[in-house]
Amino acid sequence: MFIGHFAVALGAKKYAPMVSLGMLFLACQLADLIWPSLVLLGVEKFEIAPGDTVLTPLRFTHYPYSHSLLAMSAWSILLAGIYLLLRNGGVRAFLVIAMVVISHWLLDFISHRADMPITLSESTLVGLGLWDHPALAVSGEMLLFAIGTWIYSRQTRAVDKIGNYGFWGLVIFLVTIYAANILGPPPPSVAAVTWSAEALWLLVAWGFWVDRHRVPAIPGQH
Ligand SMILES: [Zn+2]
Numbered sequence: 001m002f003i004g005h006f007a008v009a010l011g012a013k014k015y016a017p018m019v020s021l022g023m024l025f026l027a028c029q030l031a032d033l034i035w036p037s038l039v040l041l042g043v044e045k046f047e048i049a050p051g052d053t054v055l056t057p058l059r060f061t062h063y064p065y066s067h068s069l070l071a072m073s074a075w076s077i078l079l080a081g082i083y084l085l086l087r088n089g090g091v092r093a094f095l096v097i098a099m100v101v102i103s104h105w106l107l108d109f110i111s112h113r114a115d116m117p118i119t120l121s122e123s124t125l126v127g128l129g130l131w132d133h134p135a136l137a138v139s140g141e142m143l144l145f146a147i148g149t150w151i152y153s154r155q156t157r158a159v160d161k162i163g164n165y166g167f168w169g170l171v172i173f174l175v176t177i178y179a180a181n182i183l184g185p186p187p188p189s190v191a192a193v194t195w196s197a198e199a200l201w202l203l204v205a206w207g208f209w210v211d212r213h214r215v216p217a218i219p220g221q222h
Helices: 003-012 021-028 030-040 069-087 090-111 134-155 161-183 190-198 201-212
Strands: 045-048 058-062 156-158 214-216
Touching: 003 021, 003 090, 003 134, 003 161, 021 030, 021 069, 021 090, 021 201, 030 069, 030 090, 030 190, 045 190, 069 090, 134 156, 134 161, 156 161, 161 201, 201 214
Parallel strands: none
Antiparallel strands: 045 058, 156 214
């Protein structure tokens, strides 16, 4: 699951217009942003296993701190709580950010095989395995992303060229990475995957940048 997570962030803008898209990106991808650093520290583990599931060559063997339901619930409260303290966005922003963080677990639960932990002990692993049905998984994720993009583009309007081209460039870039991941060869090494996952932080920055050049759209002006 990749652009499906971003779809949630884009759509969430409707429910918390005061929260930057960058913040919503941080929330929707928090699990995958924490994960590579934990892998680099040797705390979490994965393997490259082409053909393991149809849609991903990655086999997640140990990721309780970034991807268990328990840890992600804690991360959601932490991130939303920090936002509440620093930006004073109110209860609505708190709830939206927390729910977007948790949505990552739900979407991964739908797409992953039964490798999603509930608690830190990883004694129970769950997952519906949508990735084993590639046509359904890809079309579902693309549809979700189209809806999210549509909502964000309706809820906000560009105030300058950055707000316009920067946003649509971001949309195209996300779809391109998604396509390259699915259609490209399996990654050469664990390190390559880990460092490209670290590069996802740039997308968070891109979200903040674009959002600063867009304002809430006035209803009826489309
Ligand atoms: Zn994930």
